[in-house]
Structures are given as structure tokens and as C-alpha cells.
Amino acid sequence: MSKNVFVFAEQRDGVLQKVGIELLGKANELAKDLGQEVVAMLLGDNIKGQADVLFHHGADKVIVVDDPMLKEYVTEPYAKAIFQITEKYDPEIVLYGATSIGRDLAPRLAARIHTGLTADCTSLEIDEESKNLMMTRPAFGGNLMATILCEEHRPQMATVRPGVMTPLATDHDRKGELIEEKVEFSDADMNVTVREIAKEEEKKKDITEANILVSGGRGIGGPEGFKQLQQLAEELGGEVSTSRATVDAGWIEKDRQVGQTGKTVRPDLYFAFGISGAIQHLAGMEESDLIIAINKNDTAPIFDVADLGIVGDLNAIVPKLIEEYQKEKA
Numbered sequence: 001m002s003k004n005v006f007v008f009a010e011q012r013d014g015v016l017q018k019v020g021i022e023l024l025g026k027a028n029e030l031a032k033d034l035g036q037e038v039v040a041m042l043l044g045d046n047i048k049g050q051a052d053v054l055f056h057h058g059a060d061k062v063i064v065v066d067d068p069m070l071k072e073y074v075t076e077p078y079a080k081a082i083f084q085i086t087e088k089y090d091p092e093i094v095l096y097g098a099t100s101i102g103r104d105l106a107p108r109l110a111a112r113i114h115t116g117l118t119a120d121c122t123s124l125e126i127d128e129e130s131k132n133l134m135m136t137r138p139a140f141g142g143n144l145m146a147t148i149l150c151e152e153h154r155p156q157m158a159t160v161r162p163g164v165m166t167p168l169a170t171d172h173d174r175k176g177e178l179i180e181e182k183v184e185f186s187d188a189d190m191n192v193t194v195r196e197i198a199k200e201e202e203k204k205k206d207i208t209e210a211n212i213l214v215s216g217g218r219g220i221g222g223p224e225g226f227k228q229l230q231q232l233a234e235e236l237g238g239e240v241s242t243s244r245a246t247v248d249a250g251w252i253e254k255d256r257q258v259g260q261t262g263k264t265v266r267p268d269l270y271f272a273f274g275i276s277g278a279i280q281h282l283a284g285m286e287e288s289d290l291i292i293a294i295n296k297n298d299t300a301p302i303f304d305v306a307d308l309g310i311v312g313d314l315n316a317i318v319p320k321l322i323e324e325y326q327k328e329k330a
């Protein structure tokens with residue numbers, strides 16, 4: 001019988017990705033509702049040492065496949081290893097991060113296992129009666145939320161974007177069971193040769209990883225408006241983010257967009273400059289610890305979720321903030 005909630009613990013260059021840790025938090029809730037356990041799947045080369053981190057964040061068991069074939073992510077060896085684990089352990093649920101790796105791996109496994117997959121879920125709950133996983137995600141361009149069930153097949157599989165689920169607090173005393181699995185790889189499994197990994201030089205941090213976000217909306221007036229927000233972000237050690245209006249207008253790249261069709265962020269401090277606070281924007285940032293909204297319209301809905309609000313022209317306020325932070329540093 002299918003049992004337990006499995007999480008694919010993604011790693012890159014031997015470093016566990018935050019999304020896997022976040023998924024362990026959600027997996028704990030689901031496993032509790034089912035009276036089952038949380039199992040993390042950790043694949044890589046020389047990766048076993050990372051298992052403790054997964055125990056500290058909620059895994060009851062960690063299944064490790066440690067093999068040089070898994071050093072870099074290549075679809076076929078990773079799919080083969082996870083397929084083998086799935087066949088042997090028959091999970092009830094498997095969760096993946098909706099990262100480039102998760103988005104490549106999860107559909108391939110769904111096809112191989114003959115089960116369903118719900119991508120980009122924003123909510124996962126167990127139905128009290130049927131004990132099925134209710135997988136909710138935006139549908140029809142985000143105009144409605146659809147709850148999808150996979151009643152006939154197991155495992156029930158879902159991908160979730162980084163930043164959506166909340167990790168458990170680290171518990172260094174938490175321990176679990178480490179299970180080592182061996183997969184018989186052949187040369188034919190490595191159907192792709194990785195010749196070189198050319199990394200783009202990342203000057204900017206992903207907005208889901210930033211502790212401080214300086215967000216600007218249509219109210220900043222044009223692409224030039226981001227220059228002073230960038231300066232403020234640099235003073236604060238934060239990153240610039242935005243609403244969809246400016247992305248649609250071509251003022252800034254899409255990867256900076258917060259909201260229902262952008263990224264979900266949860267920084268310590270979120271500045272909203274010239275953002276009205278549409279429901280689709282709030283969906284991506286309202287869980288921020290401290291929200292400071294600056295808007296010239298005192299009835300803007302952003303003030304309903306803000307902890308602090310300044311009613312005024314951002315063109316006067318941003319330079320003053322930069323000046324104050326510079327003075328403080330001097």
C-alpha cells in the first residue's frame with residue numbers, strides 16, 4: 001500500500017536548495033494529517049553528509065543515492081534513480097520544487113510511473129474524508145484557483161515554486177534514519193555529456209532569497225524610476241522587485257515580478273513604492289514581516305496590508321530615504 005510523503009531534496013554543486021527545505025515543512029503537515037512519515041530523496045555525488053540538514057528540517061528518513069553519475073543534474077540518471085526509489089517504496093505523495101530541475105524531472109517521472117502531476121501548486125492540503133491530496137494552483141491565467149485531485153493513481157505528485165511553503169525551524173537535535181540505495185547505472189543512462197558548465201555571473205540575488213526588497217510599481221513613472229530604487233536597495237543591502245504593471249510595460253525583467261503570476265516572497269522588509277496593492281500583487285508579498293508602503297493615494301489598498309504607510313510622492317521620499325541611510329552609515 002502506498003505510504004509516506006516524499007520530497008525531492010534538490011542540490012546544486014552539493015548545496016541543498018532552499019525549496020527542498022521549504023517542502024519538508026509542508027510535507028510534515030501532510031504526513032501528520034495522514035499519520036505517515038516524511039522521506040527526503042537526496043541524489044548526488046559525495047552528498048550523504050547533507051542528510052543531517054534534512055533531518056534538522058523535518059525528514060524522518062533520508063534515502064540517499066550517492067554516485068558519481070549524479071554529480072551534475074542530467075535528466076536520465078536522476079529519473080532512473082527516483083523511478084527505482086518510487087517503485088521500491090511506493091510513496092503516497094511526492095513533492096518537487098518548481099525549479100528548472102524539478103520541472104524537467106517531475107513530468108518525466110509522472111509519465112514513467114503512470115501517475116498525474118500538478119505543477120506550480122500554491123496550496124496543498126489533505127482532504128479530511130478521502131485522505132486524497134488537494135493540489136491547488138492558479139488556472140486560466142490566474143483568474144481562478146483550481147483544486148486538482150489524483151484519485152486513481154499513486155503517488156500523487158506536485159511541484160511547488162520556491163518561496164511558497166514555509167520551512168520548519170531548524171532543530172539540530174532532530175535525527176532520522178539514513179537509507180543508502182544503490183542504482184545500477186550503465187553508460188547508456190548517460191545519454192547526454194556535460195562538457196562544461198558556464199555559469200552566468202549573478203550580480204543580482206533571486207528576489208525570493210532577499211531579506212530586504214525595494215519594490216516599485218507603475219507609480220515610479222518609467223524604467224528610469226528603478227535607478228533610484230536600485231540605489232536605495234544597495235544602501236540597504238536589498239534587491240529591487242516590482243509589480244506586473246512595470247514588467248508588462250517592459251521597464252524591468254520578469255524575474256523581478258512579485259505576485260500571483262510572479263514570485264512569492266517573504267522578506268524581513270518589503271518596501272512598496274507606487275504600487276496600488278492589487279489582490280494579485282498582495283498574493284505574492286503579504287506574508288512579509290514588515291511592509292512599508294509609499295503611495296500618493298491614501299485610499300490605495302496596499303495600505304490595508306502595510307505595517308507602516310507614507311502618503312506622498314515617492315520622487316520626494318526615495319531621495320530622502322537614501323540620504324538618511326547614507327548619513328547613518330557615515
Ligand code: FAD
Nearest residue numbers: 142217218219243244245259260261262274276281296314
Ligand atoms: P497601478 O495599479 O497602476 O498602481 C500605481 C500606484 O502608484 C497607484 O496606487 C498610484 O496612486 C501610485 N502612484 C502613482 N504615482 C505615484 C507617485 N509619484 N508617488 C507615490 N505613489 C504614486 N500584478 C502583480 O503585481 N503581480 C502579479 O503576479 C499579477 N498577476 C496577475 C494575474 C492576473 C490573472 C491578472 C488579471 C492580473 C495580475 N496582476 C498582477 C496585475 C494586477 O491586477 C495589477 O494590475 C498590478 O499589480 C498593478 O500594478 P501597480 O500597482 O504597479 O500599478
